[in-house]
Each structure stands twice: as C-alpha cells, then as structure tokens.
Amino acid sequence: MKATIIETNSTPFAKEDVDTITLDIIENALRNAREEMDATLFRTAMSPGIREQGDAFPLIADRNGLMVVGQFGSFIGGFLNQYEGDIEEGDMVWLSDPYSCEGAVSHNNDWLILRPIFRNGRLISWACMFGHMTDIGGKVPGSLPTDAVSVFEEGVRIPPVKLFKKDVLQDDLLKLVLHQTRMPEWCRADLLAVVASCRVAEKRVHEICDRFGDEFYASATDELLSRNKRAMAHLINTAIGESPVSFEDYICDDGRGFGPYKIKCTMWREGEKVVLDFNGTDPQAMGSINFYLNENMLKMFFGIYMVMVFDPQIMFNDGFYDLCDVRIPQGSLLKPNFPAALSCRTHALGRIFDVLGALLGKGQPEFLSAAGFSSSPHLMYSGFEKESGDWFQLFQIGFGGIPGRPFGDGPDGHSLWPGFTNVPNEFLERYFPMRITRYTSLADSGGAGSFRGGNGILMTYEFLNNGIVAIHDDRWFIPPWGVNGGTPGARSSKILRKADGTEIPLPSKCDNIEVEVGDQLDYITWGGGGWGKAFERDADLVALEVKQGLVTKECAYDAYGVKLNEDGTVDHAATEGKRKELAAAHIDGEIFDFGPDLETLRENCKAETGLEAPIQPSW
Template identity: 25%
Template structure:
C-alpha cells in the first residue's frame, strides 16, 4: 500500500526504537539505587491496590451494563516506556496489548502533538494495539518533575462505535472499510481538559453516543485516580524507589516464570482448531494451528493457519493477547502478572495475513470474540498439554473453558419509549474446564476474564424491554471425562412492555462443533446455538400462570439461526441461546460411577448421557453395578473394533 510521505505504516510497535524518541525525557532509575525486600513487597502490593482502585472507579462511574454488570474491561499500570507492571483481573487480553499502543505513541506522537502532563490518548486501531474497534483504550502518561515516569490505561468494550451493523459487528462484509473506523492514538484529553472536538468525532459514529460518552468519562476518571495515587506514592517514598519497585516487579515475574519453565519438560505441544462462517454468506471453516515449544527457560508460540477471511480475523495484538491469556492463570497463577517481565520469557512467531495475524484491511470487527478468542482456545490446549507432561505441575492445568462467546447485539425501543442499543452479557456464565484432580467449575465465567461476572437478570429486565422465561444451567453441557467439565447456562426471553420490534445482530463460532476441548482423553463441551420460536404461545402460558422451564415447552415456529446473522424479533418471538461449558479431563469411563449418579441427580448429566458416554447404568437413580460393568466393557470393545483414524470400514 502506498504511504503518505512522512508517515509510516500503522503497525504494532513491539520494541521501542530509542532513536525515534530524542524529544522524550524519561525518568531513569539510577544504577546504584538500592531497594530492600520489605519496601519492595509493600510497594508492589500498593501498586496492585492502585490498579484495583482504578478499576473500581471505572465501574462506579460507567453507566454501561457491559462495564457495571459484566466487567468487560481492564486497567493497567506501566513504566515510563509502557511495559506493564500491573493489570486488573478482568479481560486479560485487553491488558495484554496496551504496551504496544504506548510504544507507538512514544515513537509517533512525542514530536507532534506531543506528550505532556494532563494528556490522555484514545486508540481503537487493531493494527496498532486495540483488540478490535469496540475495545477503546484510553492511555495517560504520568510525569514527575518534567520527566515521563509511567503510564496508566483503561480499555472498555464500547457498546457501539459505528460501522454498518448494530454493535459494530459487520457480519455481511469482508474488510475494515465496512466496519467501525479504527482510530490511531489521538489526544482526547489535553492539559487535563477533555477535547470535545475529538470526543465529538468519536461519538458521532455511535448508535449509543450517551453510553459511549459515559464510558469515556469513566475511563478518564479511573486513569486520573491511578495518576493521583502514583503521585502520592512518589511523595511518600520517592520517585526512584517507586520506579525501582516497578522494575523489580517485572524482573521478579520474569525470573520466577523462567525458573518454573526450567522445571517443565522440553518439547513441542500442538493443537489445531477451527472457526466456522467468516461472515453471514460463508459456509466454510477456517483453520489455525499453534505449536508451543518449551526450550529451557523460554516459551515459543509458532502460529500458522488459513488466510484472513471475512470479519473473524484478529491482528498481531489480538493474537499475542490471546496466546498469553492462558499462560497467566496456568503458569503464573502465584506470580505478579507483570507482563513487562513475563513477555521477556515468551516469543511469538506467526505467518503473515492469516486469520489470527491479519493485515490491513482485513475485517476485525469480531476479533475479540473470534480470532482472539480462538487463539485463547489454542493456547489453552497447548499449555494444558505441556503441564500434563509434568508430574509436578499437572495439577495446574485447566481444560478448554467457555470456548466461544455468543454475541447478542440488539437495538430497539425500550419500555420508556427511548432507543436502546446493547450487547447482552449473559454468556459470562460459561463453564470452566476440568482439572487433573477435580471437575470444572459450573457457570464459572470466562477463563480469559477471571474477574468477570454475568449480567444480573433483574438488571437486564430493568434496563431493557425483556422478560426472562429462565436462565439456567444446562445438563450435558460440561465435557465428559474422569473429571467432568463445568456446565454452562442458557437464556430464554420474550420482549416485554414494548410494541416495537427489536433488531438483532448475532455472531459466534463453535456452533458447528464445540471449541471447549478436553485434555488427556476428556471430551469437549456442548456447542453453541441461537434459536427463535416465532409466534410463540409464551404470553398465553404466562397468562395462565405457567412459567416454561425449557424452550421445548413453548409452542411456535422454530428457527435455528446461523452463527452469523441478523433478524427482527417481534413481540411474541422467544429468543433462546446457549453458550459453551468446559472440556473434560481423562477418560469418561474412568469416572467413579457414584459421581456420575450424583451428577444425574443434580441435573448436570442426563441419564441417557450417563449410559452412552460414561458407561454408567442407573436403576431408580442408583448405580446398577453389573450393568455398568457390562456397558463399560461394551464401550472398550467398540473402541478396539473401530478403524484407525483416516481409514474406512469398507
């Protein structure tokens, strides 16, 4: 692509080119500064507490259910060059990319328009560092005595930032020109004042400008709290001591991770997975493969796959964020998540312009819950396989969890007569994968967002014109195994107190086949599904005093909807969706039959599934020992009689 003279390509900056930053006066730590261990521990935790207060402020100021109810955001504190020292417990890949944006700002904005105290930049450009255009990042430098001391940032999934479709998910298009406009780092706040011209440009594109404007102010407020607290810390302990703690925290994270890696076996672990339906007209599947190499004290991710397609792609930033997300809870669960140090022990290699390392102008509108999420799944499996090869660390593995996000963007007229635009966040209640020693956690949330929560049913009904028939945990949604994957939930609802039809744009993957995979013989979870019951009798059932406990109890014309689609929901149409549970661990026929019976009684496993997959036969709710022995022998015999993979029985 031809470049404008004097302008460089919009690409992620992974390593700062110091020759380009002569105009930046960094605060540098003196070589002879000494830091005692007690002060290190006190201030390391103080920085984490500041990070937590930053996130709490954002939640309290925001009016968006995406933030206030589901915690689809994250916050970071970095050093003077943007290397991350601390991040929140929310969506991890939101926080795994901000260092790229900061380095870009330092290289490209220091001269014009400049980086000054009281400034903040906004960016949602996936090729620079945002995961996708909805994930708006607000970044602020922190100065001390005229020197650039550190950075803070906040990332929020904005409900709608423009483009062809509701929620900015352009499911019928193939490139970025149909999507919301990517905004490279632009000065949103100058000398402590919000630049209304820049805000107007950003809000003018949105179908929900008031909500987006409130979230921008929440991000600014969170950043301001973090800046104030860092200044207070400097006043109490001195700038050099605070900076020494930042540097030592990253060094400690690197050293600890490298020490752990040395205790794990060397080798290469691979996984291949697929996304289906790159846009609404596509019926293909799109392959990505990851090879995780553990060599001494270093991890290397090698990524290859099919060419970029439709709007399911992610850029280098999203790929890197997705790959590192499972590393944190499985390999660094007891370490500071100081990515500036952790990234030193991890290398990333990827073929160009594939689905998970797309080049401009590939479509990335769905990246966070498509290409990036897909990369999380692949990394999850590779890291779990690595840990499964270690007697000492196998207990830390987690099988595939919440293998895809069921996106539900909606727009209409609410019960107050006002327009609403939202994304329903109920799929935060996905199931976590099993472990080598225990079942997965039911409806635990999103593995890549350990601090996330599901939206409250009553909050949704208060905010939007909807009435839930139910939201419930689903039988047979946890992957079978010696240890069962956590079950997931589904939602079923009817429009309420509005006569206006609702417009919907939906997008997911994992409908053709589940993507929450098992480990060491464990089976995958369920797959996702969208379903409408047109002209239903739900209102009549409610009028008669009956509350349906399952969508199958509601009469009407059933419509199974494609995983990339848009449609209109009328007043009597039921909307049903189910998302994924967790994968299992170990062979299902090695599961204790009494535990299977307990799962049946609890509603987590059906009696049919107990017999078919676990080989457990029940009689009046109790295990039939003889029949179970026979059934499990039958399963083993069927396996031994099967043809090898790739060979026909003919």
C-alpha cells in the same frame, strides 16, 4: 519509537537497592490501585457491558510502558511505535483503531485511554485502561457486523489523539466522535469513567512516590519486572522442551458462509526462549473473524496460561516478554492486511487459548485441559420502544462450559475471562423490553469424563418490543474436544421461536434478525470438553448430578456407566457390569477426542444443526 516524550528534567533515575519487604509493599499497593481502577469504572460507567459485566482492562506500567500490574498486558508499546507526536505532562491519549497501534487494541469498540504520569518533570509511570463501547456507529447496531469485509464498516476509527491536553478536555473532538454513535450518552459516560479510573491510578502512584521516593519507585518497578522474568525463565525451562510440538484448532465459519478456518501454532524452546510460530495458520478471512494480533498480546496470553497452570503465585506482568519469540505470518488470520474486518475477532482470541493449552499439555500431560468456552459470544438487541419512541440497545456477553481439568470439573456457565460477570436478569428486564423465561445449565452439554466438562447455558429471551437481534458465537460446527478419554462438549445453537410457533435455526453469526412481540430466542452456548474416562468417575457424584439436573439419567448410564434406582440411588451391581462393558470397549492411546472428522461433520450438518455446512474457503 516514533513518539516523543517531553520531559523538563533530563536527570536519569538513579538505581537504588530495593529490599524484599518494601518491594512486596509496593507490589500490593499497585495491585490495590489496579483493583481501585476497576471499582471506579464499574461505579461510574453506564453501559451494562462495562458496569455489570466488567468488559474493561486496566494496567499500571513503568516509565518504559511495560505493564507492572494489570490484566491484559501492555498496550503502550504499539502506541508509542506508531504515534507521530509528543507526549507531555497533563496529556491523555485516546485511541481505538487497531491498525494505528500495531493491534494494541483489537477492534474499534475498545476505547483506550493512556495517561503518562510525571514526577518532577520526568515520566515515571503510565496508567491505562480500555473499555468496550456498546455502539460506535457503523452499518449495524453494536458496530460488530458479522458480514463486514472491511474495517470501514465497523464504526468510527479513532487514531491516537489527545483527549486531554495539559489536563484540558478537548470537547470538540469528543463531540465529533460521539456524534457517530447510536448511544452517545453511554459512550460519553463510559469514556469519562475510564478517564477517572486512570486518574485514580495516577493519584496512587504519586502517593507511593511521596512515601518511598521517585528513584526507589522506579527501581522497584524494574525489580518487579525482573522478578517476573526470573520466575518465567524457570517455568519455560522446566515446562517446554526443545523439540517442536504443534497443534491446530478451528473457527467454524466467518459469518459469510465459509469455513472452518485453521489456527496452527508450533512451540519449542531455544535456550532460555520459547518460540511460538503460527506458520500454517490460514490466510486472512474475507469476513470479520480476523484478529490483528499484537505479538506482545500473544506473549500475554502465553504468560497468563503459564502462570495460572504452573504457579499462580507469580505476579503476572510484562517482565518476561523478551523470553518469547512470536512469529505470525503477515496476511494471515492473526495478522491481516489493512483494511480487513476485525469485529468478530473474539473467536480467534479465545481459540488461541485452546491451542496454547493443548501445546503446553502435550509437553506436560498432567496439566492438560480439554477445550473449553474459548469465546465471548454476544447478543445484541435494539429498536425503538413502542410507547416512548426512545432508542434501546443491549450488548450482552454470554457464558458457557469451562473444560474438564486434571484436578477437577469445569465450572458450568462461566466466562472466558475470569473477571467477567453476568448481567442480572432483573437488570435486563428492568431496562430493556424483554423477559428472561429460562436461564439454566444445559444438562449433558459438558463432555463426559472422570472430570466433567462444564455445561453450557440455555437462556431464553422473550421479546416485548419489535426490534432486531444480532448474534456472535462459534463452536456450532466443530465441537470442543475432550482429552485423556474424555468426550467432546456439546455444540452451541440458537433457535428463534416465533409467536405463531414457527422455529427458525439461526446461524452462529448473524445481524438484522427481525423479532416481534412474543417471539422467543433460545440462546444455547457450548459445553467444555471432558477430561479422563467417564466410567471412572465417582458413581455417587454422577447420581448427585442427575438429581441436580446437570446430567440426565440416560447420559449417566450411557456415558458414565451409572445405573440408578427409582429413588435416584446407585444400583451398584448394574453399574459395575455396565462399567466393565464400557472399559472393554475403550481404546487407550489417543490423547485428544475431536469428535467426527470434518467430512462427517459436513455430511451431517444440516440434519444435526438445521444449517448448511460452511463452504471450505480457498485463497
């Protein structure tokens, strides 16, 4: 650890026995404090990305920087390893550069605040949060250029610096950074909202310590981490075998016309440890889809998936991290060399969840899910308002289809991150020069199965002001796979319909698309893959979904084998015959349905998508 913690009291924390009931009280007090951090942020931030959608991640850590409660795993270790300075009571550290903190944050737009919490001269805890800033400068509005080749094109990079020293705001530093952004008022408000959230957590930690004592609090956080480790050790031992299993999936393109890019992981257990080895992942891309993946962040991804799939009652924290051995090749897509561009890293981030889900499902087929909405697609719209001349800038995260699962359908139009919410259409129309003419689940976009993949979303924006649009998305070329007889979900697409009637298919990653008054954009996200054989799905449920507009009558017959009468009820005799036909044609044995192979996808790409197939990258 390079960072130096300045403590005026060098007395070690004494170990105290912590009873189960009091431990649960402290656990829930910390959980509530973490929720209060979110509430404070969402009520005081200005940008819709944070205030409306919740693109921010809080945590409360122990004195060693291990997350005790939170959402995204601890950022603190990477910071402490690279910060060549001291940490004192009253400091608040601010950073955003992934290369300055071992990938503790993954792109420059995420502004991270770290607050050390001292008690009686000793560091006892940390409060931290980062939030996505709408704009931090750089070559394009939104600071997420799809065609960037280096991090220097992606806006201001903030190394670890002290925003507060002894609780005094370093206003000149803040002014210097805000001067680089197109949205200084929003960035200032959002940053200070993050600061306020960390202060709330600090206050709650002090209240817990006032009630139970400093030594007891330190012992309780130790035990909360140990309890997580014991639970995760049991899950790892029962869910993961010693024989290696491998899986690979792809990012469709890099925003510069090359792709697809492979992410491969092999998993096995050695004693009580799980090994996650990403050898075989493609080298880093020239474009901005690289993801500088901190090993602890990958452990967090793995832990979240294990807890949510196998035992959601386990309190997720960093306690189990030394049970994971993560191996990521340097110079690969997931650990690029400086100064590789990182602004489109969300596609790799999401695809890792699909890969982990497939690996765990291979060992435990009863828990296998299909591929789902493994990304956070962005729409950015900006320009100068024609009447006032004021600059406007929208950053919005899109939603899509969650995969079919062994216990139910995938939700329609949901987020990769469960805590994200949509921006209300009324908000968009009130604060931006646009009209939302359609916002609907796209029928048949979810893969067919006994449990249906969630449908993607069709959202149509009508622009009321000239401006420029940027898009970040994926799964336009390679579809999200189905499992256990379920079919792949539909791919994403973006169509710009000009006011004169011309239709232009847009790439999934593009910047500086000029739009004029009256133009419309059909923003279509992909659906989740299906789970299980579609011809085994309850026929009356299929009929209901046709009535609800989630499945078309044609798909009900062709994929599910359900024949409907004119009044929408099931024709049981015709349905039985069609389902026998589908069952006879079905071939058992294949777990995954990836759809057409890459060669076929390339051959048909132009006809099916209106876009040229990506060029296979070479290194």
